[in-house]
Structure formats: C-alpha cells, structure tokens
Amino acid sequence: MSSDGKRLENLVAWIESTLAPNGFEVVQNLRTRGTEVGGGEFDIVLQGRVGSLNLKWLIECRDRPSEGPAPSSWVQQLMGRKQGFGFDVVTAVSTTGFTADALAMARTFRISTRTVKGLTPEEFSSWVSAPFITSQCRRMELEGASFLLDGVSTPERQAALQSVMNSLRGDTPALKVPQTGELHAAYTAFVGAVGSNEEVFSSVEVNGPLRKVRLKAEYPEGNRYFLELQGEDVGVYAIEFRGSVGIEEVVMPLDEAAKYVDSDNGEVKSLLVTYAPHLMLGMKFQLELHNIPGRGTEILFRRVADDDPPVGS
Known part of the structure; x- marks a missing residue:
C-alpha cells in the first residue's frame, strides 16, 4: 500500500459507488472551505438523491498496519466531521479492524464501519481457481x-x-x-x-x-x-x-485476495482478487475481480501507480 493510502481509497470508492443507487456522484480527495468550522479534506464523498432526500455521505479510510486496530479517538474525530460539515452518513474503513471501544462508539454515533482484510485460499477458491492468467500485449x-x-x-x-x-x-x-x-x-x-x-x-x-x-x-x-x-x-x-x-504474452500470477466486510456484523460486501500488474504502452495496469453478493462477478482493469503494493500491506 502506498503511504498516502490512495489504493485503498480507490478500492472503497469503486465498491461503494457500485453499490450506491444510480445517480450518486462520487468525489475523492474533496477539499472544502468553511466559515465557522474551517476547511476540510475528505477521502471520499458521495452525494445523491434517495426518495425525496438529498444524501451527503462521507467515507474516511485508514491504512496503518503498524498501529493496530483503529481506535475510538478516530471514530470520535469522524463524528466531529459529521456534525461540523453536515454529513448525513459517515462510514469508517480500516485495513486493521477496530477496537471494541471504537465499534461501541461507532454504534452510538451511528457511524458504519468496514474492514478490508485478506482472504484465505479456502475462502476464494470456489469463486476463482486460476493461480495465474495470461494476456497478450502488443x-x-x-x-x-x-x-x-x-x-x-x-x-x-x-x-x-x-x-x-x-x-x-x-x-x-x-x-x-x-x-x-x-x-x-x-x-x-x-x-x-x-x-x-x-x-x-x-x-x-x-x-x-x-x-x-x-x-x-x-x-x-x-x-x-x-x-x-x-x-x-x-x-x-x-x-x-x-x-x-x-506481441508479448504476459503471465500474471495471483497477487492479492481480500474481502470488504461490515465490521459490526461480519457481512461480506465484496470479495476481491487481483493479479500482478503489468506494463501496457508504458503504463502499469492491474486486473481486479470483484464478487459482490447479489450482483455476481465484475471485472475492473485499473491503472495503478508504479509503487502500489497490496492493500493493507
């Protein structure tokens, strides 16, 4: 994972925008200027209409493997952002889970929590069995x-x-x-x-x-x-x-397998498998397979940064 967490943000933005109702606008790294509470920078903001309501939804991501589970102090900060900037919904995403106190506070503040964590071979083998794929690149x-x-x-x-x-x-x-x-x-x-x-x-x-x-x-x-x-x-x-x-035939081995789950009840929102990136026309691309319950498998071909390691590494 790059130190700025951009790959995690890209992953979460894609999953949540795919699951969101049609017509939702997704903005990453949104910067705002405020008068009373000052300006803010937000990882992911989704805005759209649900019924007769205009919904403003903030998603913040945390990828700090060396610091352990996300603490309650982070959840408290997000509650301040929810109140200070008028968000209707806030979601906290962590690659290391949450402490028990953080989950309890999130329930109290009605902040939804998500965790991105690795999959075992047993968990994804029934869905994806290929240890590698080949691609012909011109x-x-x-x-x-x-x-x-x-x-x-x-x-x-x-x-x-x-x-x-x-x-x-x-x-x-x-x-x-x-x-x-x-x-x-x-x-x-x-x-x-x-x-x-x-x-x-x-x-x-x-x-x-x-x-x-x-x-x-x-x-x-x-x-x-x-x-x-x-x-x-x-x-x-x-x-x-x-x-x-x-014409060059490239072998791309399985690179990463992860799942995006509800941290509170363990419900799986998406399974993810990626294959090793390779160069095309001087740019680095990676194949991602997403298995979203109720939607089936979706394929994403994403351009990645040269120094992007796996999510949560």
Missing part, C-alpha cells in the same frame, strides 16, 4: 516520423519545419487536435495508425522478435492534426512512421 516502438504539412513550400517554411522536427521526440506533445485543443505526441498518432492497420501484426510471432514497419497515415481535411510553425497552426495531412511492433 508492443509498439516508434523510431522515427516525418510530418507532411499543408503549404510548406518556401525555403523559410521548410527550414522552420526542419527546426521543429529536430526538437521533437516521440513523446513530445506537439500535434494539436483542433476539436478539443489537446496536444498529442507522435507516439500517440503512431499507436492510432497501427490500430487502424491490424494486418501489421499478422506475421508477428508471439514472444518473437519485433517486426519493422513503415506506415503512412493520412488525415483528410476536417480530421487533421495541426503543428505550430512560426507562430501559426499548419495542417498535417499525413505522417510517415518508422517503427517496430511485437
């Missing part, structure tokens, strides 16, 4: 690109274009999408071009050597990138790419 490496621009015919324009090209790298966001104003890198355009030409993978051997490719992507008027040249946006009508592609 590799795409950009080695070079040439931009073909509208109206670059004078020596001055050509020299300006050459200067821009010399300063660009594959991950430099320089290609403007006029509809949104976003800037894309040449690598992003390359991935899009490869995705539109599935045949480039037809002769690629799984876990074999990368295959060299040359692609020309054409962008019709109205669907062009633009590149800034001498202070002016110039249309890119085509890009010639040079690169390599491959």
Whole structure:
C-alpha cells in the first residue's frame, strides 16, 4: 500500500459507488472551505438523491498496519466531521479492524464501519481457481516520423519545419487536435495508425522478435492534426512512421485476495482478487475481480501507480 493510502481509497470508492443507487456522484480527495468550522479534506464523498432526500455521505479510510486496530479517538474525530460539515452518513474503513471501544462508539454515533482484510485460499477458491492468467500485449516502438504539412513550400517554411522536427521526440506533445485543443505526441498518432492497420501484426510471432514497419497515415481535411510553425497552426495531412511492433504474452500470477466486510456484523460486501500488474504502452495496469453478493462477478482493469503494493500491506 502506498503511504498516502490512495489504493485503498480507490478500492472503497469503486465498491461503494457500485453499490450506491444510480445517480450518486462520487468525489475523492474533496477539499472544502468553511466559515465557522474551517476547511476540510475528505477521502471520499458521495452525494445523491434517495426518495425525496438529498444524501451527503462521507467515507474516511485508514491504512496503518503498524498501529493496530483503529481506535475510538478516530471514530470520535469522524463524528466531529459529521456534525461540523453536515454529513448525513459517515462510514469508517480500516485495513486493521477496530477496537471494541471504537465499534461501541461507532454504534452510538451511528457511524458504519468496514474492514478490508485478506482472504484465505479456502475462502476464494470456489469463486476463482486460476493461480495465474495470461494476456497478450502488443508492443509498439516508434523510431522515427516525418510530418507532411499543408503549404510548406518556401525555403523559410521548410527550414522552420526542419527546426521543429529536430526538437521533437516521440513523446513530445506537439500535434494539436483542433476539436478539443489537446496536444498529442507522435507516439500517440503512431499507436492510432497501427490500430487502424491490424494486418501489421499478422506475421508477428508471439514472444518473437519485433517486426519493422513503415506506415503512412493520412488525415483528410476536417480530421487533421495541426503543428505550430512560426507562430501559426499548419495542417498535417499525413505522417510517415518508422517503427517496430511485437506481441508479448504476459503471465500474471495471483497477487492479492481480500474481502470488504461490515465490521459490526461480519457481512461480506465484496470479495476481491487481483493479479500482478503489468506494463501496457508504458503504463502499469492491474486486473481486479470483484464478487459482490447479489450482483455476481465484475471485472475492473485499473491503472495503478508504479509503487502500489497490496492493500493493507
């Protein structure tokens, strides 16, 4: 678990938003400014309508394995937040459970409590039996690109274009999408071009050597990138790419098994199994399986931080 507890917050936010009625808004790390009680920072806030009522629900998470069960002092702090900031419902989530005094105080203050704890193999084997899963990931490496621009015919324009090209790298966001104003890198355009030409993978051997490719992507008027040249946006009508592609089969072993339970009565709200993260397009992703009673299994493919260890570790 990363020291800031973000992975626990992401897990809880997903489960509770999935279980909440349709139309609920979920905000993580909400910061507010107050006049009488001052400002506050909240892990997870859900807001929505139940019948004729507008409900404001606070969820706070605690992931401190070295400090033991959550104490009653933390529950007391949450009660102060409930009163001070006008929350209708407050839920406390801990990866280490709660002391008996904390649970008693939570009942008195009507604060619901949840615990995230590990599952034994016996508890999840009837649901998930695969000790690992395999996935085929496509590799795409950009080695070079040439931009073909509208109206670059004078020596001055050509020299300006050459200067821009010399300063660009594959991950430099320089290609403007006029509809949104976003800037894309040449690598992003390359991935899009490869995705539109599935045949480039037809002769690629799984876990074999990368295959060299040359692609020309054409962008019709109205669907062009633009590149800034001498202070002016110039249309890119085509890009010639040079690169390599491959297919890699990745084995992802079982990484973690946990359950999200009502700390007061032990009712299971969700079972969770995750498989080891792997890299895709330079980003780290992890497969999560959630078994929610009454809903069945739901699959989530989540991007995770490079230093994210298991929840509660």
